[in-house]
């Protein structure tokens with residue numbers, strides 16, 4: 001492979017190339033850094049680029065590779081969403097509040113990647129504190145969709161999805177509280193995996209809504225997602241909700257047969273509000289699965305319509321507690337010349353947080369306040385249980401749930417910024433998965449007439465990541481939608 005085309009390769013292919021010494025990690029890293037420098041002014045997918053750190057990590061990886069090191073990501077340049085703490089590298093979380101914050105330690109998954117030999121290219125753009133579905137809430141300006149720069153890349157992990165789609169990184173980490181891995185993956189025509197809650201450590205990841213947050217990879221293919229998950233997943237005693245389940249090698253079962261696979265199509269996911277082109281592409285994908293030996297049946301998840309209202313009480317409630325730590329005292333933004341302590345708190349928070357974050361803190365504090373707790377927060381938790389029970393019942397007779405990732409393809413920048421509720425409805429098919437703690441994946445299944453990518457969402461039972469990746473990979477062996485790149489990408 002000519003070195004000018006290295007960005008077209010998948011992570012699995014790059015691993016082979018590095019092993020055979022077809023190119024070095026330094027060459028590969030330089031190649032990506034040059035692309036970021038030349039092209040990212042169009043996409044704004046990075047908040048920080050780590051030129052020097054990346055090259056020194058690449059040099060070290062080359063030494064290790066020469067000694068036959070076979071670590072899973074040895075020499076592979078990747079990007080991290082800017083809410084994973086990185087020692088010595090600014091971690092802004094897309095917010096003015098943390099614009100000056102350089103953590104003294106690495107998040108667990110950042111360390112996992114370093115221990116596996118990965119090179120860190122930089123930190124990707126995101127909605128402020130991961131709140132949003134379009135990346136338009138970033139203090140650093142929106143990331144743009146590489147398929148159409150008038151459109152949003154989705155959110156909150158829009159920078160990670162745009163960077164992979166524009167081939168500025170072969171893989172990126174991301175986080176998903178209500179859809180932020182899967183929805184941007186769908187909008188940008190890439191693969192995004194949200195693992196089971198507790199599968200990947202949250203230690204060192206800036207908290208949004210702790211009972212929902214989960215980290216995972218955005219990649220070009222399901223095979224690459226399996227390689228990444230092998231590195232990211234695992235028990236961590238520092239995260240009290242990390243689960244000590246055995247970790248399979250996710251790459252070994254990718255090509256297993258799908259003969260007899262039972263797919264459920266929730267009737268609530270194919271109703272009003274679903275774009276007709278999206279629906280058609282999902283139906284086509286289901287036919288591919290039938291040809292691979294799967295059986296398909298309609299199921300019902302009767303409480304689906306309550307997911308958006310329940311989530312938009314629970315997530316703000318948790319965020320109002322989590323974000324109370326940003327008080328202008330310990331770290332982050334501090335206002336100029338405070339009159340007294342109260343003024344310091346008030347103005348630091350008023351000036352440091354953006355509009356959407358403030359809206360959520362207000363909603364959350366209200367829902368948790370005495371007198372409203374039972375009516376809103378407790379009620380939302382009860383609804384959450386009903387949603388989980390819907391899934392438990394469904395998984396009695398099916399193996400996986402299929403449907404759209406989002407109700408429509410990428411929308412134009414500014415189209416929903418004036419109407420928060422229409423933005424919240426973007427998450428209608430992804431939120432239930434987080435409320436139940438289940439794993440889900442979005443894979444490209446075609447483009448609309450306007451050449452906008454569409455994602456197929458697959459949701460599995462707890463800890464069924466290996467199965468989900470197998471189901472996604474078999475589809476990618478049969479189809480080439482994941483190989484299509486945005487038109488302007490060279």
Ligand code: GLN
Nearest residue numbers: 130131132177178179180
């Ligand atoms: N769009 C949802 C929200 O704004 C989900 C975001 C996320 O998954 N981080 O809360």
